Amino acid sequence: MKTFSEGITALNNEGISLRGVSYTYDIGLPQETLALADINLDINAGQHIAVLGHNGSGKSTLAHIIN
Secondary structure, three states: OEEEEEEEEEOOOOEEEEEEEEEEEOOOOOOOEEEEEEEEEEEEOOOOOOOOOOOOOOHHHHHHHHO
16 A cells, blocks of 8 residues: 655646655555655756655655656
């Protein structure tokens, strides 16, 4: 099971806005695994961004959410 909280807004070809987005995985452990916590992000249409971080820090999860 995967869960989102808060909002993701597509801005009609003007970009995307994330406010308070969190994401957890339920991988069968006693507690869910928190992948992202309270993310706020604005990406304008045509803007290029880079997401950097260590292995397992949520980069791919973030990319899947905004895709």
